[in-house]
Amino acid sequence: MSAMTLTRPAVPRHRTAAATQRWVRPSFWALLAGTALLYLWNLGSSGYANDFYAAAVQAGTQSWKALFFGSLDAGNAITVDKPPAALWIMGLSGRIFGFSSWSMLAPQALEGVAAVALLYAAVKRWSGPVAGLLAGAALALTPVAALMFRFNNPDALLVLLLVAGAYCVVRATEKASPMWLMLAGCAVGFGFLTKMMQAFLVLPAFGLVYLLAAPTGLGRRLLHLGGAALAVVVSAGWYIAIADLWPASSRPYIGGSTNNTVLDLALGYNGLSRIFGGAGNGGGPGGGGGGGNNTAFGGETGIGRMFGASFGTEISWLLPAALIGLVAGLWFTRRAPRTDRTRASLVLWGGWLLVTGLVFSYMQGTVHPYYSVALAPAIAALIAIPGRELWRGRAHWGARLALAGMVAATAMWSFILLTRTESWLPALRWILLAAGLLIAGVIMWGHRFTAVVLTLTLFAGFGGTAAYAVSTASLAHGGSIPVSGPVSGGGMGFGGGRSESTDSALVKALQATTERWAAASSGSQGAASLQLSSGKAVMAIGGFNGSDPSPTLEEFKQYVAEGQIHYFIAGGRGGGPGGGNSEIATWVADNFTSTTIGGQTVYDLTS
Known part of the structure; x- marks a missing residue:
């Protein structure tokens, strides 16, 4: 943020690069090793996790047709109610290593490690290695991420593909590269083949950042976006075309559709019915969405839904700070040049967060708390990028005010979230609250910023979400609606860690x-x-x-x-x-x- 970094002392470029290289690479590999340990440790304790998807994975190890279509059984009677991309990876793993809990869940965990690595790379390119490491750590330590990257629902692959798409957008925007932008479109297209129209929620942010910040003329930017849109259509549409043109008598019924087509599944049950409720085969109670006190189906709709009883402990630990950082960052970069990369990154991740978060908050159809894992990369980036820039510009009172607000908001909100499980580590919430408010005061005072202050800032910010994530990863989870946190088992529906007795x-x-x-x-x-x-x-x-x-x-x-x-x-x-x-x-x-x-x-x- 140019207004906040003018007073930084000049350091010779070669000295800065040399000093950076000494610690960046070990820190990056330590981040990935820690993420892998968190996601892979005792992975088999959840058994088959969600029996519904586990059965489809098993079928895919027995029949190539079942693998291609995502059939529930090797006899190919009917498919799951989602597209099959996530099942392809788990099924191929089962074919190579033999079908088991580990061969099914290990690819999911590795997808989580890959998502952390790609988020680090995307944030690092424009905001430096410190921001990249913070973003990667924040994603890895999000409770719902620690849940879904150890589970067999499609959301793990979806998050990886969307982060890959964001990385490609970053590369594309740097030099107005149509190739990288089309690769981003391909990532979103395959995201569609993972969880259909939910993947498209990032498209407004992807398109806006390129249109705003790519260093070329408006005509070329529009042309490149048209090519990327075509890449989305082709990378998603090839499967729809094959499946719907395949003779219905020789393939499984498309589960969740009303007319045995993937297109109807995309537009109906996994499309408009998710937004407005009531359409398609399946859904929440009574065939529609949740609402009221039904936390398994999202609870009440509205602007506070992501903070409520259903989604709050899954995703919102760092959300208040991310919103503060987004607003502060956009304000301080308001006069920056059109191609300013800090503002472009805020548009990218902020657009992702706002569009996806608002859709989740107001959708009337079926929505479950674990869907919020799609918000985790954006929140993590919006903690790291503004946090790094505000810290660098801390000589200015406005930057200190925003940074102190991020720390204090995180500490207070962590306190509130931890009171929802009062019997679990009751002292932690008081420690985090005291540390956070103390550090916020020190930041505002602006007298001295030492390594101790920085360490306590990270502790106050990450302490609650990290504790909840570690607790989540230490327990077995099962069922069709799993939840994170210090409660073993999982949500309602299929299984409970092991297949039904x-x-x-x-x-x-x-x-x-x-x-x-x-x-x-x-x-x-x-x-x-x-x-x-x-x-x-x-x-x-x-x-x-x-x-x-x-x-x-x-x-x-x-x-x-x-x-x-x-x-x-x-x-x-x-x-x-x-x-x-x-x-x-x-x-x-x-x-x-x-x-x-x-x-x-x-x-x-x-x-």
Whole structure:
């Protein structure tokens, strides 16, 4: 920030570079080693984590078609309700090393390490190694990051791809490079193949920073952005084209869609219904979003949602400071040249934070607390970049005021967040509050800034989020809606660290089958657990929550007539009107004789 750095003493360039090189590289590798330790340590304790995605990964190790489409089972009855890019990586790992908890989750953890490295590189290019290290550490120590980079949901790969896209935008903006900008578009396109339209939330920031700061004429900037938009379309659209043009009779049903197309899934259940609620197959309670006191589905919408009971302890530890830093940074760079890199970085990461955060805050459809991991890189960068610039400009009272505000806000907000788990480390919140307010006062006083002051500043700023992240990584997490923090287990839904308990007699019966599907069950909860336990394909009638129109009763009858399903397992989760589960269950009960295997009512469809 030019207004705050005019008084810095001149240092010979060669001396500065030499001194920097001595500590930067070891510090960078220490950051990555610490991140890897945090994310990989005792990784297998979560078992299969989310059984829904674990079953799809397992299927991908048994069938290439299942891997390509993201099928829930190797028989290719129906896909998961997300695009398959994250499953490709976990499935390929399982094919190479054998399917297990570790082979599935280790790629997720390594994606987290890679995201930290790329964030460091992106921030370092314009703001120096200190800011890069701070940003990387802040990302690694975000509780929801420590959760999702040790879990098998698609969010880990999404974050890595978005950070990669931001890095490419930084490189593109430096020299007005259309190649780097198109690479950014490709990263976002593959982000679409990971979690669909959520990946597009960063596009306004990516486009704005290039349009604002690239060192070339307006016409060329617009032309380059058009090429990048084409790269997004091509890198995302090739899969949609193949999947939707593939004969529906020879591929799995697209789970979550209403008409068996990926395009409908993108625009409906994973698109507009997430924003406005009510559309598509699936979602939160009653098929829509959350609201009220339902913290698993986001709680009340509004500007304070990211600070509330649902999202607060997941993501908001450093959010107040990031917002203060963003405002201060934009103010101090308001008169900078158009291509000023500090302001450009604030536009990049600030645009990412504001657009994504506001969408999450006001979306009416399905949203879960762990979605907020998409905010973590932007918050981390907005801590590091303004923090570094304000520290360098601390000779000015305005810079000291903003920096003190960042430290004090973090300490006070950490105190509030830690009171939400009052029985856990009760002294920590008081220590952080006292240290933060003390350091804020020292910064404002501006008398002397020593290494001790800097160390205490980092402790007051990172102490709460780091403690929560370490606690998160030390515990097993499972279910379809995992949460971070000092609570073992996870959220509601599938699994609880290990796959749902299944009777050994039923598992042995399934393992003895040779049909395309060992069994069929309503909804994915029971089907996924049985599949993981037996290693055999189990058809999930109706998909994730039983509401997908797959298979229809006539299709199910045809499968039975052709001898492709051995058992029908009564009960199960789901039974929504779209899937015809009730009709199928009634038809089976009317035409086949029930028996009991291991306490479970089943029907032998081959008898």
